[in-house]
Amino acid sequence: MNILTLVRQVPDAEARVKVSGSAVDLEGATLVIDGMDEYGVEEALRLREGGANIETITALAIGPKRNEDALRTALAMGVDRAIHVETDEKLDAVALSRVVAQIAQAENITLILVGGQEADWDSQALGAATAERLGWPQLTWTNELKIEGESLSGRHDVDDGNESFSAPLPAVVTTQQGLNEPRYPTLPNIMKAKRKELRKDTLDTYGAANTVRVVNAEIQTRARMNRVIDGKDPQAAAEQLLDLLRNEAKVLA
Amino acid sequence: MKLIVAEHTGGKLTKATLEMVAAAQNAGGEGPVTLLVLGQGVAGVANEAAQYAEQVLVGDSAALAAYNPEVWAAAAAQIAQEGEASLVMIGGSRSGREYAPRVAVKLDAPYLEDATSLSVNGTTVQAQRYTYLARVTETVEASAPTVIVTVKPGSFAPAAPAAAAGEQYDVELELPAARTQVTGRSVEKTSRVALTEADVIVTGGRGVGSPDNFATYVEGLADRIGAGVGATRAVVDAGWRPYAEQVGQTGKTVQPKAYIALGVSGAVQHLSGMGKSKFIVAINKDAEAPIFKVADYGIVGDVNQIVPALIEAAKK
Numbered sequence: 221m222n223i224l225t226l227v228r229q230v231p232d233a234e235a236r237v238k239v240s241g242s243a244v245d246l247e248g249a250t251l252v253i254d255g256m257d258e259y260g261v262e263e264a265l266r267l268r269e270g271g272a273n274i275e276t277i278t279a280l281a282i283g284p285k286r287n288e289d290a291l292r293t294a295l296a297m298g299v300d301r302a303i304h305v306e307t308d309e310k311l312d313a314v315a316l317s318r319v320v321a322q323i324a325q326a327e328n329i330t331l332i333l334v335g336g337q338e339a340d341w342d343s344q345a346l347g348a349a350t351a352e353r354l355g356w357p358q359l360t361w362t363n364e365l366k367i368e369g370e371s372l373s374g375r376h377d378v379d380d381g382n383e384s385f386s387a388p389l390p391a392v393v394t395t396q397q398g399l400n401e402p403r404y405p406t407l408p409n410i411m412k413a414k415r416k417e418l419r420k421d422t423l424d425t426y427g428a429a430n431t432v433r434v435v436n437a438e439i440q441t442r443a444r445m446n447r448v449i450d451g452k453d454p455q456a457a458a459e460q461l462l463d464l465l466r467n468e469a470k471v472l473a
Numbered sequence: 474m475k476l477i478v479a480e481h482t483g484g485k486l487t488k489a490t491l492e493m494v495a496a497a498q499n500a501g502g503e504g505p506v507t508l509l510v511l512g513q514g515v516a517g518v519a520n521e522a523a524q525y526a527e528q529v530l531v532g533d534s535a536a537l538a539a540y541n542p543e544v545w546a547a548a549a550a551q552i553a554q555e556g557e558a559s560l561v562m563i564g565g566s567r568s569g570r571e572y573a574p575r576v577a578v579k580l581d582a583p584y585l586e587d588a589t590s591l592s593v594n595g596t597t598v599q600a601q602r603y604t605y606l607a608r609v610t611e612t613v614e615a616s617a618p619t620v621i622v623t624v625k626p627g628s629f630a631p632a633a634p635a636a637a638a639g640e641q642y643d644v645e646l647e648l649p650a651a652r653t654q655v656t657g658r659s660v661e662k663t664s665r666v667a668l669t670e671a672d673v674i675v676t677g678g679r680g681v682g683s684p685d686n687f688a689t690y691v692e693g694l695a696d697r698i699g700a701g702v703g704a705t706r707a708v709v710d711a712g713w714r715p716y717a718e719q720v721g722q723t724g725k726t727v728q729p730k731a732y733i734a735l736g737v738s739g740a741v742q743h744l745s746g747m748g749k750s751k752f753i754v755a756i757n758k759d760a761e762a763p764i765f766k767v768a769d770y771g772i773v774g775d776v777n778q779i780v781p782a783l784i785e786a787a788k789k
């Protein structure tokens with residue numbers, strides 16, 4: 221079987237975000253592969269190393285030039301090949317799912333791994349939208365995954381706890397922290413990755429039209445009082461804090 | 474109509490559902506606010522729903538006994554289509570955000586995810602949402618006959634019951650069979666107020682020191698002041714606390730009146746889940762801890778010393 225694992229290049233979580241005009245400005249930001257996607261890359265490799273019969277693991281990115289770096293990271297971690305659908309247009313998840321679904325079909329994919337939540341747009345939608353387009357089941361927020369013959373099993377988080385599941389393949393799985401510890405690419409693997417296929421593609425043939433416009437972006441910060449009390453005298457500090465919470469903030473009775 | 478898929482647990486509508494009703498009432502746009510109640514044996518929920526919505530559609534069947542994303546998506550899409558819904562509102566819970574995109578694809582409709590505000594003008598729907606780990610607020614917009622929206626819990630004041638009860642109708646649903654089998658379930662129950670509904674939350678981080686200390690200090694203080702209990706991912710990963718208590722990017726998003734963080738460093742992933750709290754209080758022995766940058770009140774000190782003093786002082 222073949223696995224497709226989606227990756228994106230995003231600002232590092234610790235990086236300061238800035239807004240210029242009415243849009244987020246990535247100029248000068250440190251960019252990294254989305255941590256959530258790294259779990260997907262790692263999981264694909266582990267499924268293969270664990271004995272599942274996996275022919276090809278393909279990493280896919282749809283987006284601007286910077287995503288090439290995320291694909292290089294995935295190749296250096298060990299995926300076999302990469303596809304980059306390059307576009308500067310920001311597509312919403314419903315539109316993107318058209319592209320992913322068509323590529324999954326063309327590449328004869330049985331399992332798609334998608335990051336559970338994007339580090340930049342905080343979206344959780346692409347996995348489910350893609351599953352729907354393909355008519356496949358989906359498992360979100362997965363923290364344990366096994367392939368047994370034609371089916372998947374594992375565990376994932378749900379609203380009020382977690383569930384063990386089994387589901388038929390083909391399927392879409394979204395990943396999260398806790399699923400695994402992603403490996404660091406080693407120098408030899410980084411060198412080897414340079415010779416792997418990174419196919420470039422354009423959006424032209426996919427019929428993916430964006431339907432969600434971003435009309436504004438701003439950094440809204442609530443002004444905080446930053447009233448810090450020295451805790452050397454615990455009792456006095458505790459009493460002072462309680463007084464503030466009761467009589468100034470009025471949030472405690 | 475403005476269709477809201479009701480969320481309910483233990484035979485009652487969730488607060489998030491009442492928040493969606495309020496959002497729908499205040500968003501503008503045409504058509505009755507309609508609650509769709511899905512489940513098995515949900516007559517009680519439907520009666521409760523009728524106190525809030527002009528119309529209640531009830532899908533009560535064995536096929537709806539347990540939530541499944543494909544089944545829920547099929548039900549919501551069918552009703553949205555038959556009722557020519559201009560807006561389909563789904564809870565911004567984990568489950569809501571996993572089946573809402575399927576509804577959007579089924580109806581070939583735009584999807585506005587995790588909205589914190591909502592306004593409808595003709596066929597244009599505008600919403601705000603948090604991006605970049607909740608550091609940026611984006612305004613997004615879509616124009617279409619039907620727009621799918623998930624609503625972030627805690628973003629709207631819940632609706633109050635209406636003067637007159639709404640009409641209830643049973644609906645016939647064509648549902649697919651669930652393909653995913655649930656082979657085991659572990660539900661994390663707490664006797665305390667639910668995190669997303671609490672006015673005050675006391676959260677413990679790794680700085681609390683141990684599971685025992687967590688019980689003594691974090692739960693001790695929470696019980697003393699009637700607060701919910703939260704935890705950082707570090708504490709959940711260490712197995713000290715259940716995942717249900719985790720606050721942050723991969724846990725719950727909360728917006729209480731007061732958020733009291735004990736031994737929490739204030740990593741961006743944690744801040745993204747609690748940074749919109751009205752008042753933030755931090756107790757941390759490191760004066761440089763990032764949590765102090767977002768705190769209204771803080772004590773630089775050892776939780777082992779400060780918290781017992783706080784619990785004692787709160788008795789008065």
Ligand SMILES: Cc1cc2nc3c(=O)[nH]c(=O)nc-3n(C[C@H](O)[C@H](O)[C@H](O)COP(=O)(O)OP(=O)(O)OC[C@H]3O[C@@H](n4cnc5c(N)ncnc54)[C@H](O)[C@@H]3O)c2cc1C
Nearest residue numbers: 678679680705706707721722723724736738758759775776
């Ligand atoms: C993809 C991803 C998703 C994540 N999602 C989440 C999430 O949802 N929620 C979340 O919380 N984290 C999340 N994290 C983890 C996050 O980055 C931090 O690692 C975590 O929040 C740290 O938890 P902490 O504050 O308890 O521990 P630490 O960072 O170890 O901080 C402990 C703090 O306690 C203080 N301290 C120590 N001893 C004492 C004492 N005796 N008295 C007072 N203070 C003391 C220290 O000064 C320190 O500031 C995520 C990370 C990633 C990569």
Ligand SMILES: Nc1ncnc2c1ncn2[C@@H]1O[C@H](COP(=O)(O)O)[C@@H](O)[C@H]1O
Nearest residue numbers: 226281282283313335343344345346347
């Ligand atoms: N432009 C893109 N190219 C490749 N993968 C993407 C793209 N956008 C989203 N993804 C994948 O989808 C995940 C969640 O996306 P979404 O569901 O749109 O929120 C990300 O973490 C990626 O794995």
